[in-house]
Amino acid sequence: MQENFYIDEWLIQPEINRISRNGEEWKLEPKIMAVLCSLAQKPAEVVSRDELFATVWKDTVVVDMALTRAISELRSVFKDVPTQPRVIETIPKGGYRLIASVREAPSKARPIKAGIPSVSIDVHQWKYAFITAFLLVSALITFLAAGNAGNSLPKIYNIKPLTAMKGWEFHPDLSPDGSAVAFVWRKPGENQNHLCIKSLDRMEHKVITSDTAIYLQPRWSPDANQLAYYKNDQGKVTINLISAYGGAERTLIEANAQIAALSWSPDGAELAYIDLDTTNNQHAVFIYSLEMATSTQVTRPKDNFWGDSSPEFSPDGKKLAFARILAEGIQDLYLLNLASGEEKLLTETKSAIYGFDWSDNETLIMSSDFGGQVSLWSIDISNDGELTKLQLGRNHQNPSIQNGKLVVEDWETDTDLVKIDLNQRGQNVTPLAESSTLWELHPDISANGKKILFSSNQSGNYEIWSANRNGTNQRQLTQLNRSFTANPKWAPKGDVLAFDSKIDGYSHIYLIDSNGVDQYQFTKGHFHNMTPTWSANGESIYFTSDRSGSWEIWRKPLNGNKAVQITKNGGYYALESPEGQMLYYAKHRQDGIWQKELETGKERKLTAELSFQDWGNWTVAKNSIYFVNRTTTPDEISRLSLSTDSLEAHYPFRGSIPAQDIALSVAPDESWALLGYIKGYGGDLVYIDNL
Numbered sequence: 001m002q003e004n005f006y007i008d009e010w011l012i013q014p015e016i017n018r019i020s021r022n023g024e025e026w027k028l029e030p031k032i033m034a035v036l037c038s039l040a041q042k043p044a045e046v047v048s049r050d051e052l053f054a055t056v057w058k059d060t061v062v063v064d065m066a067l068t069r070a071i072s073e074l075r076s077v078f079k080d081v082p083t084q085p086r087v088i089e090t091i092p093k094g095g096y097r098l099i100a101s102v103r104e105a106p107s108k109a110r111p112i113k114a115g116i117p118s119v120s121i122d123v124h125q126w127k128y129a130f131i132t133a134f135l136l137v138s139a140l141i142t143f144l145a146a147g148n149a150g151n152s153l154p155k156i157y158n159i160k161p162l163t164a165m166k167g168w169e170f171h172p173d174l175s176p177d178g179s180a181v182a183f184v185w186r187k188p189g190e191n192q193n194h195l196c197i198k199s200l201d202r203m204e205h206k207v208i209t210s211d212t213a214i215y216l217q218p219r220w221s222p223d224a225n226q227l228a229y230y231k232n233d234q235g236k237v238t239i240n241l242i243s244a245y246g247g248a249e250r251t252l253i254e255a256n257a258q259i260a261a262l263s264w265s266p267d268g269a270e271l272a273y274i275d276l277d278t279t280n281n282q283h284a285v286f287i288y289s290l291e292m293a294t295s296t297q298v299t300r301p302k303d304n305f306w307g308d309s310s311p312e313f314s315p316d317g318k319k320l321a322f323a324r325i326l327a328e329g330i331q332d333l334y335l336l337n338l339a340s341g342e343e344k345l346l347t348e349t350k351s352a353i354y355g356f357d358w359s360d361n362e363t364l365i366m367s368s369d370f371g372g373q374v375s376l377w378s379i380d381i382s383n384d385g386e387l388t389k390l391q392l393g394r395n396h397q398n399p400s401i402q403n404g405k406l407v408v409e410d411w412e413t414d415t416d417l418v419k420i421d422l423n424q425r426g427q428n429v430t431p432l433a434e435s436s437t438l439w440e441l442h443p444d445i446s447a448n449g450k451k452i453l454f455s456s457n458q459s460g461n462y463e464i465w466s467a468n469r470n471g472t473n474q475r476q477l478t479q480l481n482r483s484f485t486a487n488p489k490w491a492p493k494g495d496v497l498a499f500d501s502k503i504d505g506y507s508h509i510y511l512i513d514s515n516g517v518d519q520y521q522f523t524k525g526h527f528h529n530m531t532p533t534w535s536a537n538g539e540s541i542y543f544t545s546d547r548s549g550s551w552e553i554w555r556k557p558l559n560g561n562k563a564v565q566i567t568k569n570g571g572y573y574a575l576e577s578p579e580g581q582m583l584y585y586a587k588h589r590q591d592g593i594w595q596k597e598l599e600t601g602k603e604r605k606l607t608a609e610l611s612f613q614d615w616g617n618w619t620v621a622k623n624s625i626y627f628v629n630r631t632t633t634p635d636e637i638s639r640l641s642l643s644t645d646s647l648e649a650h651y652p653f654r655g656s657i658p659a660q661d662i663a664l665s666v667a668p669d670e671s672w673a674l675l676g677y678i679k680g681y682g683g684d685l686v687y688i689d690n691l
Contacts (some may be wrong), residue, residue, distance in 0.1 A: 004105035005040060007087065007098070010078065011105060012036065019077055026077045031056055035070045039088065039098040048095035071096060072519045079560040082511060082518050083496050083538075090518045157392055162407060162685040163198065163205070169685050170409050171260075171398060175220050178402035182218040182227055182244075183685060195229060197244065200405070200687060208246040216260035220244070222268040228252070230260040239273055239288075252288060253295065258613065259283050261310045265317050272298075272311035272320060281589040281612055283307030285322050285336070298336060299324075299343070304550050306589065306660075308334075310353070316361050321346070323353045326546075327528065328660055329484040330507065333366065333379070346385045350505030351483050355398035359691065365390070365406065367397045369483040372461055376408070392688070406691040411683035415439045415658065417454060417471070420637065420651060420673045422666070428651065432471035432674070441658065443665040443674035444497075445469070446490045451514075452665075452674060453488040453497060464488045464499050466514070477516035487531050487616075487662055491538050498522070498532035498541055509543050523556065523563070531573045531616065531662070536580035544572050551588040567596070569603070573662075575620040584625065586615040593618060593625060593640075607640055609647075616662035624648075626666050626673065628657055637664065637673065653677070 004013050010021045017033045019026045028036070034056040039047055052067055071088060074080075078100075080087040087100040163169045167187045174181050178200070185194045185207070193215040198205035209215055213233040220227060226241050231249070239253040239262070256276040263272040271288045277297065285299040285308050299308045299322065306325040313320055320336040331353045333346040351370035356379075359365050364379040376390040376399060396408040416435045421428040432440075439462070442455040449469060456465045461481050467474040478485055478499070485501040495514055500507050509522040509532045523529040527547040534541060540557045547554070553571035556563035566574070567585065574585035576598075583596045584606070592608040610618055610627045618627035629638040632650070635657055639649040656678040657663055663676035 002037075006101075006103045006105055007036075007040065007078075008100045012040070028073070028077075029070075031066070032070045032073050035067065036074055039096060040102050043098050043102040046091050046094045046097050050095075052095065068517060068519050072521060075520050076524075081522075081558040081560060082513060082520055083491070084558050090513065092513075092515070157390070157688045158690050159392065159686055159688055162200065162687045164684055165205070168681045168683055169196075170411065170681070170683060171217050172400050172407040172409065172685050173217075173219050174400045174402040174405060174407055176222055176224050176402060178405045181400070181407050181685065181687075182220060184215055184218065186681070195227065195242070206246075208242065208244075217262045219262045219264055221264055222266060228262055228264065228271055230255070230257070230262070239271070252290070252293075257283065259307075259309050263312045263320075265313050266315060267317065272313060274309055274311065277307075283309060283325075285311045285320070298338075298341070299334075304546050304588070310355060312356065312358060312364075314358055314361055318361075321356065321358070321364060323356075326350070327507075327530065327551075329369070329486075329502070330505075330528065333364070333385075335381070346381065347379065347387070348385075348505065349387070350502065357399050357401045359401050365399045365401060365691075367399055367408070372481055372483055396686075401691065404689070404691050406688040407685055408687075409683050410686045411681070412437075413439060413681050414679040415441050415676060416679045417441075417443050417452075417674050417676050418655075419470075420653075420675055422649075422651065422670060422672055429653070434467070434471050434474055440465075441676040442487050442662045443676060444489050445665045445667050445674060446494045447492050447668055448494060449667045449669060451490070451494065453490060454674075454676075455486045455488065462486060464497070464512070466516075475516070477512060477514075478510075478519070489533050491534050492536065493538055498534065500530045500532060500543075509541060529554075533573075533575050535576050536578055542566070542574045542576065542583070544574075553583070553585055573616050577620060578622050584620050586610065586612070586618070588612075588615075593627065606642075606645060609638070611659070613659035615660070617657065617659070617664050619664055619666045621666055621668075621670050624670065626664065628664060637675070655679075 002014050010019050012019055014033055014037055017028045017030055035052060038052055038055050049067060078087040082090055089097045089099045091097055169183050169185050172181050172183045180197055180199045182197050185196045192212045194207045195209045195215045195218050196205045196207050213231050216230040218227045218229040225244055227244055228241055231238050231240050237255045237257055238251045239255055241250045256278055257274050259274045261274040269290060273286055274283050275286050277284045282301055284297050286295045286297050288295045301308055301324055308322050308324050310323045311320055320338055322334055323331045324334050325331050329352045330350050335344045335346050349370040351368050354367040356364050356366035362382045366377045366379055368377055373394040375394055376392050376396050378388040378390055380386040395411050397411045398409050400407045414437050417432045417440050419430045419432055436458050439457045440454050444453040452467050452469055454465055455462055459476055462485050463476055464478045465474055465476050480501055482502055488497050488499040490497050496511055498509055498511055500509055507528045507530045509529050511522050512519040529543050529545045532541050532543045540555050542553055542555050544551055545554045551572050552565055553567040553574040554563045555566050570587040571585045572588045574583055576583050583598055585594055589612050591612050593606045593610050594603055595606050596603045609629055609631055611630050614628045623642050625640040626637055629636050634652055634654045636653055637651040638647050641648045658678055666673045
């Protein structure tokens with residue numbers, strides 16, 4: 001079908017791959033237009049996936065996601081929704097059906113001059129052919145020139161193991177001369193961290209702390225005589241100094257930080273560190289003067305940000321680089337001019353950052369999941385923050401650099417899901433079947449209690465998976481291959497699920513059917529839309545968005561109507577009550593859970609016992625709210641009665657429950673729950689001596 005035609009009010013022009021309506025135009029890729037034309041040739045008939053592949057991708061081998069993406073793109077143009085289709089209907093195990101009306105467009109005959117034969121010459125084809133040939137020749141010349149200069153091959157790095165101790169070695173810091181490394185070691189089965197020092201050319205290491213506290217972020221002083229570090233001793237957080245040879249500790253700062261990050265100024269006169277600005281529950285960068293024994297706050301992130309982390313003085317001491325955290329997995333690097341106080345955005349990757357360090361005054365090495373898997377990137381400050389990926393493999397974090405040497409963590413984490421029997425308080429925890437040694441989190445139980453959803457990086461990227469309620473028959477539903485795809489939620493009928501994923505740095509809501517076949521991007525725009533949940537009737541989706549300039553709850557119906565802002569005074573992750581009359585939600589950087597009457601708009605705070613770090617660690621049942629309660633020892637799951645506003649049940653959990661994530665889901669009959677927890681970390685240190 002090459003003639004123009006209409007689908008309802010949309011004009012379809014196959015020859016130029018264009019769809020238009022009411023003055024708006026959309027350009028399609030040729031294959032996507034071919035899919036639409038194939039459906040339009042058989043209006044109201046089911047066209048199988050096999051038939052579409054045979055017609056559109058004849059003699060070409062492609063993956064199933066090619067057709068899924070084409071259907072998703074078409075639905076985006078038509079503002080069509082899989083669960084309530086008006087244009088393209090999905091037929092389970094059948095294919096697709098064009099259910100909108102199709103009619104021919106009026107033909108426009110081309111005038112032909114008498115006596116002159118009609119010859120079709122596409123000027124654009126000649127122009128593009130010439131440009132293509134020019135570019136190919138230019139590329140060949142460039143390649144040959146690079147070969148003559150000896151730069152045709154990528155740099156090969158000499159990667160060597162540095163530690164192979166039982167347990168977990170992390171937070172490395174190279175000594176100023178690059179001959180030794182300080183690091184943290186957690187032995188298997190222990191709930192304490194040790195500070196250690198190891199020479200790069202010897203196997204043995206030295207433990208310089210011996211008590212039961214948790215030590216983090218050791219940093220060599222510029223003269224290599226001392227180490228600064230964070231210490232958490234039964235909840236009391238301090239920043240201390242200790243001799244590099246061991247001995248008595250000296251406390252410098254009492255902190256409220258929940259993030260550990262330190263950096264010495266090159267002259268050894270100051271320490272940059274992270275602490276919690278308790279006036280607004282934001283982490284910020286402070287600088288401590290060792291001579292004056294005073295601290296000054298030097299960064300103040302905007303209200304819609306979680307805060308700042310990872311300060312690093314530049315080698316010349318004129319700049320301070322730091323990470324600014326907008327939300328889970330959304331960070332960028334900034335530069336602070338220490339003389340003027342001016343901040344400058346350095347990267348626009350909007351990705352998770354796992355540490356960085358200066359290579360020289362104009363270059364930073366950053367660990368990030370930008371582009372998919374966690375990798376190391378070189379950042380050229382002199383060239384507007386240009387990024388170059390270092391070919392060093394994946395899962396390398398917290399780089400430390402001195403004299404052309406690089407030490408990094410070769411890191412893995414094991415986050416598992418467990419089943420909790422809510423009918424008993426004792427031995428009520430059962431590991432979920434078929435758990436991997438990698439990352440599983442963000443659980444959600446279907447309305448009938450038979451299926452579960454979760455996020456996992458088993459495939460190498462964070463994707464959405466489904467399984468039976470006991471964890472068997474696991475199946476990967478998405479194949480987006482992006483930096484972060486997470487937070488899945490079943491629709492009430494269980495036939496569709498919603499989740500969020502990042503595209504071009506922005507987080508958006510997607511829908512996909514329960515078979516992982518039909519995918520649709522539900523929100524768009526240059527802002528973040530995250531943490532989708534369903535209305536009780538399954539006709540709308542609530543989500544968190546910063547489109548208004550602050551984090552609020554929005555609701556968008558499936559029928560294509562515009563999103564509506566629901567909260568005005570802050571909202572971060574919302575759940576509608578089973579009867580659809582109430583909305584419950586957390587707020588950005590505020591402790592507690594709020595309730596809003598959807599008809600009257602009346603708002604009240606139900607409880608203050610949910611930490612702002614646990615904004616997603618709660619769920620709504622018929623008459624109760626279950627949430628992670630960290631005011632007790634150990635942490636527990638508490639049940640809040642909605643009829644009495646009182647806590648009526650407590651389920652202690654002796655394990656590490658992740659914060660700033662969704663880790664809890666309760667079955668509809670409230671007999672059991674799924675909980676994500678950090679089973680353990682693992683990793684060794686490796687180093688590169690030819691950076």
